Amino acid sequence: MSTEEQFPVEKSDDEWRRELPPDAYKVLRAHGTERAGTSPLNEEHCPGMFRCAACGQELFSSDTKFDSGSGWPSFFKPLPNAVATSVDKSLLMRRTEVHCCGGHLGHVFPDGPRPTGERYCMNGVALKFEPKA
Numbered sequence: 139m140s141t142e143e144q145f146p147v148e149k150s151d152d153e154w155r156r157e158l159p160p161d162a163y164k165v166l167r168a169h170g171t172e173r174a175g176t177s178p179l180n181e182e183h184c185p186g187m188f189r190c191a192a193c194g195q196e197l198f199s200s201d202t203k204f205d206s207g208s209g210w211p212s213f214f215k216p217l218p219n220a221v222a223t224s225v226d227k228s229l230l231m232r233r234t235e236v237h238c239c240g241g242h243l244g245h246v247f248p249d250g251p252r253p254t255g256e257r258y259c260m261n262g263v264a265l266k267f268e269p270k271a
């Protein structure tokens with residue numbers, strides 16, 4: 139798991155606020171959490187690629203998506219070097235935050251399915267799905 143983050147996309151807070159829809163801004167740039175069960179991506183079962191809603195980088199393949207029952211789109215593995223992680227001690231918990239281009243995507247938990255045992259619990263609003271052509 140990578141702990142070093144590269145920032146291929148550097149934008150000011152004002153730029154992100156202008157470019158992202160308000161709900162995506164709130165999650166990506168203000169560490170928000172979308173309400174469970176609200177993302178259409180929960181029900182997205184087609185083959186394709188999940189990209190970062192901010193920078194467009196490919197983050198998760200549909201091959202690694204699974205139904206966690208959490209109400210958030212969940213994956214057992216990101217693409218190689220696609221996301222970065224850091225320790226998040228907010229809300230009196232110690233969690234591992236997952237991010238891309240300096241934006242908050244969600245958290246990863248050690249209770250996922252085989253083969254990794256990891257559960258990448260993502261805010262759907264931070265992702266964009268691109269169906270396989």
Ligand code: FE
Pocket residue numbers: 190191192193194195238239240241
């Ligand atoms: Fe990104």
